[in-house]
Amino acid sequence: MGQLPGFTVLWPKMLWLLALVPVLAWLYWRMLRRGNRVAVRYPALELVGGAGPVRAWRRWVPAILLLLGLTSMVLAIARPQAVMSLPSRLENIVLAMDMSGSMRATDIRPSRIYAAQAAAKQFVAEQPLNVSVGVVAVAGAAAVVQSPSRQRERVEAAIDRLQPQRGTALGAGLIIALTTVLPDQDIDVERFMDGAPLPPPPNAAGEPVVPGSNPSSAVILLSDGESNSGPDPLKAAEVAAQYGVRIFTVGIGTPEGVTLEADGWSMRVRLDEATLKKIADTTGAQYFQADDAEGLKKIYSSLSTRLAFDKQRQVEISSLFAALGALLAGLSAMLSLWWFGRVQ
Incomplete structure (x- = not known):
């Protein structure tokens, strides 16, 4: 040919x-x-x-x-x-947003969490009306703060309610986001939290699922990539790959980091790009890095376009x-x- x-x-x-x-x-x-x-x-x-x-x-x-x-x-x-590039058949998106204490850092003005919330709300507003968007807060524990919904006001209000908390359990956040974007799948979250491997999902053809092959669902993780509790986030990415769900990762912060002081303690918070890149690569998605608020908004706009036309044939x-x-x-x-x- x-x-x-x-x-x-x-x-x-x-x-x-x-x-x-x-x-x-x-x-x-x-x-x-x-x-x-x-x-x-x-x-x-x-x-x-x-x-x-x-x-x-x-x-x-x-x-x-x-x-x-x-x-x-x-x-x-x-x-x-x-x-x-053909229009995708995307139906569900879950925003997994890192709400750990490191999100108070001001290496992205006025703060990481403020910039993340503003960009996330812009992303939600740009989604087609037929796409449902959910929100998962990730800190020492993970929780669904808004199940996937087409009502943009509810999703934006849930993003506004997010507040920084202690700890970061990215693995838990990703597995919760996966169960949220795939409500019909029987994913054993407790077994995963206990560290036991999860069996691959049943496949009618008897063949393994190709990573990133699920056209209807996607997860977007916004984080600095540092995880200090819970299961390994790379293990959660492997589970998502087994179900064909892409996890797009957005790194917020700078690799050199800043010193964060609060309540009498101080710590250095850095952007762990290696982990975020590995999560995206494992699931057949893409990693983006934002070092300022305007750049973060551009990343979300780029993601909107990519998700709307993500299939090349x-x-x-x-x-x-x-x-x-x-x-x-x-x-x-x-x-x-x-x-x-x-x-x-």
């Missing part, structure tokens, strides 16, 4: 027909030269035909349009295909080339009739 970047043809041998286009152009040029010789020999005929030097270019316009139309039709015969576009060829040929015929009273 012949191929160009993003473009393929199923029948490349048919492209040899394109060689007829310059041949036809040469024949038309020869015909015009013969007509010009007749006009020079018999000037009266030129006056009768009404084609003077000013209008000579008109003879080429219909011919060029016709040749372009034939080229398009030949390409249609070769059955061209193109890689196109080879689509046959023969009909488009055939329609374009017919349009150009028809336009050529109309111009010929208009200018010369006949099809040239």
Whole structure:
């Protein structure tokens, strides 16, 4: 199968027909030269035909349009295909938001949590009306603060209610987010919390699920990546991969970190990019890093577009080339009739 970047043809041998286009152009040029010789020999005929030097270019316009139309039709015969982004079938999104004490840090102004809430609400507002959005708060424990809903006011109000708490259990937050986005699946959360491996989900074909293959559900984790309690977040990512659910990760903060002081204690809080990248890679998703509030909003806008058109497929576009060829040929015929009273 012949191929160009993003473009393929199923029948490349048919492209040899394109060689007829310059041949036809040469024949038309020869015909015009013969007509010009007749006009020079018999000037009266030129006056009768009404084609003077000013209008000579008109003879080429219909011919060029016709040749372009034939080229398009030949390409249609070769059955061209193109890689196109198609609308996704996304139905449920869960925002897993890190609400640990490190979210009080001000390396993103005015604070990590304020910037995260503002960007998350913008993301919710940009989602199509048919997409349900839920919210899971992640701290020392994880809790569903808003089940997936299409009522944007409820989701935004739940985001506004989030407050920093002690501890970070990313693994627990991810497994809770997974059960929230897949309410019909019987995921044994208690067994996972106890550290026992979970069996892979049943598959009618008897084959393992491809990571990221679930088109209807996704989880977005916003965190600095540091986890100090609960199960391993990478184990939770492996479970999500078994169900084909993508976990997009958004790193908030800076790798060098800042010193956070509160209630008489101080600690250095850094962005753990390695963990967040591994979570996204395991589930067939993508990692984003935001080091300021405006950048965080742009990331969420990019995510909105990606989730709306997240599938790229080879689509046959023969009909488009055939329609374009017919349009150009028809336009050529109309111009010929208009200018010369006949099809040239």
